[in-house]
Amino acid sequence: MATGDESGASDVTRLLGAWRGGDAGALERLVPLVYRELHRLARSAMRGERPGHTLQTTALVHEAFIGLAGARVDWVDRAHFYAVAARQMRRILVNHGEAHRAAKRGGGQPNLPLDEALDVVGTSTAEISDLDDALRRLEAFDARKAQALELHYFGGLTYDEIAAVLDLSASTVDTELRFAKAWLRTQLGP
Numbered sequence: 001m002a003t004g005d006e007s008g009a010s011d012v013t014r015l016l017g018a019w020r021g022g023d024a025g026a027l028e029r030l031v032p033l034v035y036r037e038l039h040r041l042a043r044s045a046m047r048g049e050r051p052g053h054t055l056q057t058t059a060l061v062h063e064a065f066i067g068l069a070g071a072r073v074d075w076v077d078r079a080h081f082y083a084v085a086a087r088q089m090r091r092i093l094v095n096h097g098e099a100h101r102a103a104k105r106g107g108g109q110p111n112l113p114l115d116e117a118l119d120v121v122g123t124s125t126a127e128i129s130d131l132d133d134a135l136r137r138l139e140a141f142d143a144r145k146a147q148a149l150e151l152h153y154f155g156g157l158t159y160d161e162i163a164a165v166l167d168l169s170a171s172t173v174d175t176e177l178r179f180a181k182a183w184l185r186t187q188l189g190p
Helices: 004-020 024-046 057-070 078-105 114-121 124-141 143-153 159-166 170-188
Strands: none
Touching: 004 024, 004 078, 024 057, 024 078, 057 078, 078 124, 078 143, 078 159, 124 143, 124 170, 143 159, 143 170, 159 170
16 A cells, blocks of 8 residues: 555656646646645755845745746656756756856946955855856766765755665765765865
8 A cells, every 4th residue: 555655756757747748737737746845845955045045945946847847858757857856946046146146246236345245255155156066077077976966955855865866775875975075075165
């Protein structure tokens, strides 16, 4: 007998298949099943963002879902959907942060005094951009480790969920993440 969570996961997988097959109504039935988890992913992706961030969690969910709804992806299962959602949220946050930093650097506004400009460098928006750059370097070096870290940091997925997405054991995910985090510390500094 399936538990409620297993049943929900199979419903999501079934609806993703129907949506991929052209059933437009499947998308409408999918939204209520994935919305809460997308919200959790968005909260996880936004943890550590600066106070007063102009992009709110709900807006991040909606922007990500718009991108997901328009994407041409051969959805495999629920875990694949959430992995792609995590990546979409990462891209949105990075793009939003870059636009915010560009506006702080000028963007038609008067130049900032040096002390205010130095404050911008310490914001988590800059840290997200630095993290994104480091993840790109890690991806060039070892794509699986970069993907595991992305799913964990931006997606908030557990080791078991990451293991399911990447078709690995949870202990391998633990090893991959420990290496990736250590590598990132060397890239980003203390």
